[in-house]
Amino acid sequence: KAGVTQTPRYLIKTRGQQVTLSCSPISGHRSVSWYQQTPGQGLQFLFEYFSETQRNKGNFPGRFSGRQFSNSRSEMNVSTLELGDSALYLCASSLLRHEQYFGPGTRLTVT
């Protein structure tokens, strides 16, 4: 069974721009979560989607948004990029509570 895939793997953007990241979960997984990883901060939870509905949300500003499609694929959007948004963005899918399977992440660099 194919794992979680994320595109693109690497991205360079400038301040003020917006970016959209994509995540394809494991087949059959309906829950998709997004995390931001920065040095020293660990994995910060952004939001979780289940059956196209946002089920859970972390403490990030409204510039960070997401959505999920009927095939469970998910996108995350960040508008008006700031330097501090440079991070590894990880997507995870799950079928059962607790068991999250992570993708390789998208490395976003904001200059």
Next chain:
Amino acid sequence: DQQVKQNSPSLSVQEGRISILNCDYTNSMFDYFLWYKKYPAEGPTFLISISSIKDKNEDGRFTVFLNKSAKHLSLHIVPSQPGDSAVYFCAASGLIQGAQKLVFGQGTRLTINP
């Protein structure tokens, strides 16, 4: 508010010895705890977990201990191998304010020296 803390950013251990990674949490509503391992350029992978009704769970070279009264868990790796060199994240799960939360610590970089 960091509800899950890994106070050691890094740890260096000799091959063959025991590696002990520590994690503290603050919210008593957490009822399930997990350890993930992350190599560079890859996403975290699940390693081992423990329910709050237990105080120990073992899987091969990996053992997780939970001390609920101290709100502390630890991961023991014995014997340590060079392939264990990675960043380890602990995570705590529970129903917090009506929503199921999974909160990660900051990670500990483990280096196993040959």
